[in-house]
Amino acid sequence: MSGAGRKDENQADKNLRIGGISGLDLKWLSALEAPFRVTGLPWLDRDGIYRRLPVNPSHAIRPEVDRLANYTTGVQVRFRTDSPNLYVRVKLVDSYSMYQMAATGQCGVDCYIGTIGDQRYINTSRFDFTQAEYESVLFDSLAREMRDITLNLPLYQGVQELSIGVDSSSEIAAFPGFPIDKKVLLYGTSITHGACATRPGMAYPNILSRMFPLEFVNLGFSGNAQGEPELAHLIGLIESPGLLILDYEANTPSTERLAESLPEFIRIYRDRHPDVPILVLSQICLAREAFDGELTSRREERKRIQREEVERRRSAGDRNVHFFDGALLLGEDPQDCTTDGIHPSDLGYDRMATTLRPVIAELLNAVIEQQTGRDDGKWNEQIRSKG
Known part of the structure; x- marks a missing residue:
């Protein structure tokens, strides 16, 4: 359609007009x-x-x-x-x-x-x-x-x-302020960054920010979240963290690089924040996987690496490191949840946030208990029920 055609269409429907x-x-x-x-x-x-x-x-x-x-x-x-x-x-x-x-x-x-x-x-x-x-x-x-x-x-x-x-x-x-003076930090790929939400509020970190009474910080770097140690050091400088989410698998140049970077990234962050909960998310399912078994096998291998690293650290005494299978984030039928086969649509982001809501609530409950001096299980159940 020509530019003139688009203009005529916008003028015909007053709800599409750009008002002055x-x-x-x-x-x-x-x-x-x-x-x-x-x-x-x-x-x-x-x-x-x-x-x-x-x-x-x-x-x-x-x-x-x-x-x-x-x-x-x-x-x-x-x-x-x-x-x-x-x-x-x-x-x-x-x-x-x-x-x-x-x-x-x-x-x-x-x-x-x-x-x-x-x-x-x-x-x-x-x-x-x-x-x-x-x-x-x-x-x-x-x-x-x-x-x-x-x-x-x-x-x-x-x-x-x-x-x-x-x-x-x-x-x-x-703004009267957040009831909980902590931050949820999300480091990840273009999916964390927000591609391809149709408007800002529909990126999954922004959806989650409407569910929880604390500040969210989006550290998604589209195509460039490679788990480099420099970013671990910088993220470690952010004050009052309540939860760190690592969702960078898809940007790592190779499976070998993921296996090298994840332990080092967590180690660097742990040196500065020994008790902050860390949630490692593996990659969501891609639409092409329905037709490409090798792609699924690669994702499964990377998932195994991340899960085993979390289990290793937990066995060594770090009980505040957790893993969640990204294949569950888009639900049982993920095929129509992306815009381009890779990046979630608004539907996909809504499913991601809904799935993560009880997981994050569980991890934040201990943080809230520590700050308020009480077990806020009632708040946790309220968050779950709204999901």
Whole structure:
């Protein structure tokens, strides 16, 4: 379809139109300033930019990882407001460029309303995907009452500036904070990163962040999570970890490299955090495996290596290392759960989060007990029942 054809189609359906901002008395505020709370960026206070790794890392990282660290997957902006209208003004590093992802996933911002555990999606930014800067409405004409807002930032693009527009007479208040002062850290591949979710909130780390009362940090580096020791050292610097999830199998150059890197990665992290739970996830099933037995055999071999390493460490006394079979993440019939045979669709990500929910709840329960001084099994059962 020609560009003119797409334009005509968008004009014909008002729900597809890219609306402008006119006739509203708005005040625009930078998301990096109080009272907004930006999560998912462990080095934000030091570096002051939207970047998931430090600007000057203590350990050298490959150029590919350095570039991907500027993508804002997993980054969220949280606040409260009574504004009936909410807009965003976004300046990206570049415009939409990925054939297999929706522009809303790569470059968009989506919005949830509600407190942790009761957040509901309302809208995603609409914009001209050929441009790197845009303004968009997230909601308008709602009743004037205080609401908890969570914005999910673009998955596969860097953000230079993000401003939030609210009615000039509205109140903006700080996010009240997480009940649990710990972080869930996820290190992994493009699947952890968020390919190919149609919008940011549907990447599985973001889905999980709506289920648990603590901060999630997405350290997915698409195609480049090779389990290198430098990343283990950097991740070890993140303060207040509650759980580390390792989901990097698919990016390792070879099975031999996986067998070498996993013990070393865990050892480095353990030297700094001897008691933090670690969950090792093996790879999900790929669509091609239904027709390619060798591919299945390779995945099974890599799964065996990871399971045996976890069992070895547990036998040696580290009872806080755990393994989960990634073949279970997409359910009994995974064939329609991906966008391109590899990367999950929104359906696939929802299944992953739903499957992981009770597993993570079980691991976090001990962390919550340690921080609160009580066995919060009731909270654990509540999380399970919502799944």
